[in-house]
Amino acid sequence: MRAIRLHEFGPAENLVFEQVPDPVPAAGQVLIVVEAAGVHLLDTVLRAGTAGGGPVPPPELPTIPGREVAGRVESVGEGVDQAWIGKRVVVHLGPVPGGYAEKAVAKVESLYEIPDHLDAATAVATIGTGRTAIGILEQAAVTADDVVLITAAAGGMGSLFVQYARNAGATVIGLAGGPDKARLVRGLGAHLAVDYTELYWSARVREYLGDRAVTVVLDGVGGESGQRAFDLLGVGGRLLMFGWSGGGPIQLTTDDLMSRGLTATWAIGPKLMHRLRALESAALTESVEGRWSPLTTTFPLAKAADAHRALENRETTGKVVLLP
Numbered sequence: 081m082r083a084i085r086l087h088e089f090g091p092a093e094n095l096v097f098e099q100v101p102d103p104v105p106a107a108g109q110v111l112i113v114v115e116a117a118g119v120h121l122l123d124t125v126l127r128a129g130t131a132g133g134g135p136v137p138p139p140e141l142p143t144i145p146g147r148e149v150a151g152r153v154e155s156v157g158e159g160v161d162q163a164w165i166g167k168r169v170v171v172h173l174g175p176v177p178g179g180y181a182e183k184a185v186a187k188v189e190s191l192y193e194i195p196d197h198l199d200a201a202t203a204v205a206t207i208g209t210g211r212t213a214i215g216i217l218e219q220a221a222v223t224a225d226d227v228v229l230i231t232a233a234a235g236g237m238g239s240l241f242v243q244y245a246r247n248a249g250a251t252v253i254g255l256a257g258g259p260d261k262a263r264l265v266r267g268l269g270a271h272l273a274v275d276y277t278e279l280y281w282s283a284r285v286r287e288y289l290g291d292r293a294v295t296v297v298l299d300g301v302g303g304e305s306g307q308r309a310f311d312l313l314g315v316g317g318r319l320l321m322f323g324w325s326g327g328g329p330i331q332l333t334t335d336d337l338m339s340r341g342l343t344a345t346w347a348i349g350p351k352l353m354h355r356l357r358a359l360e361s362a363a364l365t366e367s368v369e370g371r372w373s374p375l376t377t378t379f380p381l382a383k384a385a386d387a388h389r390a391l392e393n394r395e396t397t398g399k400v401v402l403l404p
Contacts, residue, residue, distance in 0.1 A: 081098055081099070081101075081102050081181060081182040081183045082097060082098065082100070082181070082182050082381070082382075083097075083098065083100045083144045083180060083181035083256055083381075083402075084096065084097055084144060084145065084146075084180035084181070084381065084382075084384040084402075085098055085100065085142045085143065085144055085183065086127055086139075086141060086142060086143050086144075086145060087141055087142045088128075088141065088172075089127065089128060089129025089138070089141070090129065091128070092124075092127070092130065092385040092386075092388040092389045093383045093385050094127065094270060094385075095127065095145070095180075095384045096389065097381070097382040100181070100199070102145070102183055103156060103178065103181075103183060103184065103185045104185070104398055105156060105160070105185045106157050106158075106160040106185070107156035107157050107159050107160075108159055108160060108187055108189070108306060109156075109157040109160070109185045109187055109188060110153045110154075110156045110157065110164055110169075110184060110185065110186055110188055110191065110305070111154045111155045111156070111157075111183060111184075111185055112149060112152065112153055112154065112159060112169060112171070112183065112184050112185070112186060113150045113151045113152050113153075113154050113182070113183055114149045114150070114151040114169070114179070114181060114182055114184055114404050115150055115200035115358045115403070115404070116150045116151070116199075116200035116201045116203070116204045116378075116401050116402070116403055116404075117146045117148065117149050117172050117179040117180050117181070117184075117204065117210075117381070117402040117404070118146065118147070118148030118149070118150065118179065118204040118205065118207070118208050118400070118402075119379075119384070119387050119389055119391060119400035119401065119402060120130045120147070120148070120208060120209075120401060121137060121325065121387070121391060123145050123146065123147075123266065123388070124327070124391060124392050126139060126145065127388065128139060129262055131336070136175060137175075137224045138350075139154040139177060143177055144154075144177060144178045144179070144180055144181050144185075144291055145177050145179070145180050145384075146178065146179025146180040146310075146402070147172060147173040147174065147175075147176075147177055147178075147179055147208070147348060148170075148171075148172055148173070148179055148204045148205070148207050148208040149170070149171060149173065149179045149184050149186070150167050150168070150169065150170040150171075150194065150200035150201075150203040150204045151168070151169065151184075151248075152166065152167065152169070153165050153166060153167050153169055154183070154334045156167055156188070157185075157307025159219075159302055160188045161188075164169070164191070164395050166190065168193065168194050168195075168196065169186075169191045169192060169193055169194060169255060170191075170192050170194050170198075170200075170203035170204060170206070170207045170364070171186040171187075171190045171191050171192065171207065172190065172207050172208055172211070172356075172360065172384025173186055173190070174187075174190065175388070180381065180402060181381075181386055181404070182404045192360065192361070192364055194205070194364070194368070195368060198367060198368055199382025200325055200376050201376045201378055201399075201401040201403070202367055202373070202376065202399050203364070203367070203377075204376075204399070205236060205366050205367075205374035205398065205399035206363050206366070206367040207360055207363070207364070207400065208368065208399075209237055209374065210240060210360075210363030210364070210366065211324070211356060211359040211360045211362075211363045211372060212237060212250070212348060212352065213237045213240040213241060213299070213346070213363065214359045214360070214362045214366070215238045215348065215351075215352040216237070216241075216298065216320055216322055216347045216348065216365045217226070217241065217244050217245075217356065219320060219345065219347050219351075220296055220298065220318060220320050220347075222245050222248045222296060223248060223249070223250065223319075224248060224249030224250060224251050225250075226245070226248075226250040226251070226286055226294070226295045226296050227250065227251045227289065227292055227293065227294050227295050227296070227314075228241070228245040228250045228251065228252050228253065228294075228295070228296045228297075228298065229253045229254075229255070229285070229294045229296070229297045229298070229309050229312060229313075230242055230245070230252070230253070230254050230255065230270075230297075230298045230323065230372045231255045231276070231297075231298070231299045231300060231301040231305055231309050231326075232255065232256070232257075232301050232326075233254030233255055233256050233265040233268075233273070234254075234256040234257075234261040234264050234265050234269060234375070234398070235300070235396050235397070235398065236253040236375070236399040236400075237300060237322070238254065238256075238265075238298075238300070238396050239265070239348070239374065239375040239397070240304060240366075240372050241251065241271070241298050242254050242265060242269055242370070243268055243269055244269050244371075244372060245266075246269035246270070246271075247371060247372075249290075250296075251271050252269065252270045252271050252272075253270060253271065253272045253273075253274065253285055253288070253294070254266075254268070254270035254272070254273045254274070255273075255274050255275075255276040255281070255301075255305060255309065255379075256273060256274070256275060256276065257262075257275070257276060257277055257394060258275055258277060259275055261275075261397060262274060264375075264397060265307070267290050267364075268342065268375075271288075272284075272285065272288045276305045278363055279304070281308075282308045282309075282311070282312060285312055286312070290363070292307075292314075293312070293313070293315070293317070294313050294314055294317060295314060295316070295317050295318065296317065296318050296320070297309050297310060297312070297313050297317065297318070297320070298317045298320050299319065299320070299321050299322070299323075299324075299330060300321070300322045300323035300324075300325060301323070301324065301325055301326040301327075302321070302323065302325070302326055302327050302328055302330055303324060303326035303327020303328065304326070304327065305326055306321075306324065306326065306329070306330045307328075307330055307331065310330050310332065313340070313342060314340075315340050315341050315342075316340075316341045316342070317342050317343075318342070318343050318344075318345075319332070319339070319342060319343070319344040319345070320344075320345055320347040321344070321345070321346055321347060322346070322348045323345045323348075325394075332344060333345050341363040358359060372403050374398060374399055375397050375399065376400070376401045377390070377396040377398055377399070377400050378396045378400075378401045378402070378403050379400070379401070379403070380402070380404075381402045381403060381404040383402075384402055387400050387402060
């Protein structure tokens with residue numbers, strides 16, 4: 081089969097498209113012919129060798145990156161029901177990579193069967209990004225009374241937040257980088273979509289809301305945009321943080337929390353890890369039943385280096401997916 085392999089940590093061009101032996105499913109595993117493989121921002125950090133003490137240790141080299149795949153089961157290992165052969169499935173591979181390839185092995189207990197109407201790229205976007213989004217949204221407890229401000233609203237999770245909050249009846253404000261992304265966010269259902277590269281975007285939000293205030297901020301950007309979003313949070317508001325792709329994390333003090341009656345939480349990490357299976361199932365239900373539609377930006381498998389560069393340069397919308 082053909083796959084992307086990393087032989088040396090470093091820039092995106094270190095991702096090499098080459099011929100490798102087909103993997104063989106061990107006991108309790110299946111072999112999947114991959115139709116789509118997910119690319120995560122964490123993949124770029126692991127590739128660069130700068131993960132440090134992050135949640136996923138640096139891989140042993142050479143490695144085939146990627147932890148999210150969808151496709152069809154081709155064969156099964158010892159002890160696995162033959163009925164799995166031919167089924168369309170999606171799976172998060174967990175700590176063991178191998179997704180950037182034409183074939184991948186996975187533990188049978190991690191599989192989800194997917195219907196024919198759910199395309200592979202959407203399934204991949206749901207199994208990883210979707211499960212994290214659901215975990216954050218459950219903590220946010222968004223209702224029709226809320227005004228929800230979402231940073232990076234054209235991103236993988238942000239685009240799901242927009243749709244979910246709109247379905248809940250909330251007033252939705254989405255921030256995105258550039259007018260094209262802002263239009264996309266408006267098309268997803270945001271009541272107000274703002275280009276955060278504009279100097280006075282926060283004034284636009286205040287003008288739109290009038291005497292209302294933001295009650296929920298969902299922030300994975302941090303930096304200046306995240307800080308200005310935090311400043312818009314009204315008395316009694318909830319701040320949920322899950323990253324700082326645009327700089328350092330939002331700076332806040334106990335005085336901020338006390339004087340404005342705010343609550344703030346780091347919404348990912350250990351609190352989600354023991355619930356991943358339930359979150360994956362809930363996220364897939366949202367996609368299968370059409371309550372949300374994950375955005376994707378696709379690249380051919382052979383162009384994985386281009387996908388990494390585009391993701392690092394914030395040139396993508398939604399989930400980045402490789403298509404063998």
